[in-house]
Amino acid sequence: MKRSVGLLVITNIPAMGGRVVVLQRRGKFNHEKMAPESYPGGCQASIHGGVEENEMFEQALFREAEEEFGSDFVLFLKQHLDGMSEVSIIKDESCEIRTYAIELPSDCIKVIKLRPSSGRLDFLCKDKIDSIVDIKQFTRERGVTDSRVIAMFNDARDAVMKALCGQ
Secondary structure, eight states: OEEEEEEEEEEEEGGGTEEEEEEEEOOSEETTTTEEOSSTTOEEOSEEEEOOTTOOHHHHHHHHHHHHHOHHHHHHHHTTGGGOEEEEEEEOSSEEEEEEEEEOOTTHHHHOOOOGGGOEEEEEEGGGGGGOEEGGGSOTTTOOOOTTOOEEOHHHHHHHHHHHHOO
């Protein structure tokens, strides 16, 4: 069974609309797999990745956080764990996806060190949630070519809505 874990980082950045969720926009190349990224230009949770066979979800979350945002971010995150909550669980016979959310001080942005496979960060405020489009409207290979478009898988969009709006 394929398992994955994600984290939605929520923070307050007045210049970006106030309370925002930090999204990761996929790059064109996956340096871990040494292959093109699927759905390049699409958005996903702040941190997202696979859970290895003998790994717990929380362990995978910290490993992925370090791989994608660096060890300084992990130290910052661990200081604020009491605010982390599970916002989505999707489980069927083929996969299990857990998404967590945490509200962090805006200084968290300063400690993020993006890696080559991390793509870039986008910030989405509550009033822009309705503009999220289904990433399946795009081809897996070409992805999202217009950087103004926020395209996500529906389960990720739902997790963002729940994290930002409590829905």
